[in-house]
Amino acid sequence: MASFGKFIKAQREKKGWSQTEFGALIKCNTPLVSRIENDKKPITFNKCKLLSELFELDYEMIKDLYFADKFAKDAFQYKCSENVFSVAEAQTKYFKEINTTQGKLKF
Amino acid sequence: MASFGKFIKAQREKKGWSQTEFGALIKCNTPLVSRIENDKKPITFNKCKLLSELFELDYEMIKDLYFADKFAKDAFQYKCSENVFSVAEAQTKYFKEINTTQGKLKF
DNA sequence: TATAAATTTTCCAAAACTTGCCATATTTTT
DNA sequence: AAAAATATGGCAAGTTTTGGAAAATTTATA
Numbered sequence: 001m002a003s004f005g006k007f008i009k010a011q012r013e014k015k016g017w018s019q020t021e022f023g024a025l026i027k028c029n030t031p032l033v034s035r036i037e038n039d040k041k042p043i044t045f046n047k048c049k050l051l052s053e054l055f056e057l058d059y060e061m062i063k064d065l066y067f068a069d070k071f072a073k074d075a076f077q078y079k080c081s082e083n084v085f086s087v088a089e090a091q092t093k094y095f096k097e098i099n100t101t102q103g104k105l106k107f
Numbered sequence: 108m109a110s111f112g113k114f115i116k117a118q119r120e121k122k123g124w125s126q127t128e129f130g131a132l133i134k135c136n137t138p139l140v141s142r143i144e145n146d147k148k149p150i151t152f153n154k155c156k157l158l159s160e161l162f163e164l165d166y167e168m169i170k171d172l173y174f175a176d177k178f179a180k181d182a183f184q185y186k187c188s189e190n191v192f193s194v195a196e197a198q199t200k201y202f203k204e205i206n207t208t209q210g211k212l213k214f
Numbered sequence: 215t216a217t218a219a220a221t222t223t224t225c226c227a228a229a230a231c232t233t234g235c236c237a238t239a240t241t242t243t244t
Numbered sequence: 245a246a247a248a249a250t251a252t253g254g255c256a257a258g259t260t261t262t263g264g265a266a267a268a269t270t271t272a273t274a
Contacts, residue, residue: 018221020219028264029264029265030221030222031223031265032264037221038222040223042261063185063187064190067191068197071181071191071192071195072195072201075174076202076212077214078170081167084171085178087171088179089179089192092192094179095183105183126249127248127249137250138235141252145250145251147252148232149232151233151234
């Protein structure tokens, strides 16, 4: 996958919608749709559920794509090293662990 | 590494500083230091440079830890799947590529 | 080529979130 | 038990994010 913006654009075109038509469906005006597709602005996370319905795709998959894109943009922008994501993976496991052994985590 | 908060706490204690002493060094009051160490609030990214000097540790390493922690917290909180980070890694490579072939990326 | 449709860019205000402080608890140490 | 250290609740100021209107540009179509 290229980026979340490109993904949205591809799916929208697959459905044959213009940015304006699609914008009406997700309650964004046309310029915002453009910016989202060109990765100038992120789409609001809350809209991922709606996207999965409109595109008829698995929500979990879209959610992962959304966050992968977000993480990647940060990592790129701040020039993180190659292994930042494996550290992140280890850390996630750690959080899951405490969450089950100890009380529920809340950041 | 447990979490960025725990990392800071460990390093602070290694230096023998109280939260108040350490807070003075990083310009945070004591309660905020506490919250940072307990992962209730993130430390401001800008302070990572200062942290690397105070703890006498490599800045790049601290930066990676900072972002790994941030990513992990999101991934945990939103229950991302196991492979969200490998997707993110691939995406980062993609961004690096366009950045060199095409103009500079700006999100 | 002329016109219309679609997309992109610029600028900006409202809303949401973040940051970090003070006051107050609670826990730990002595 | 007292003091020191740490943790929590609530809030004000500042910043960021979100997304809209208007205008410019590009693309498609007749």
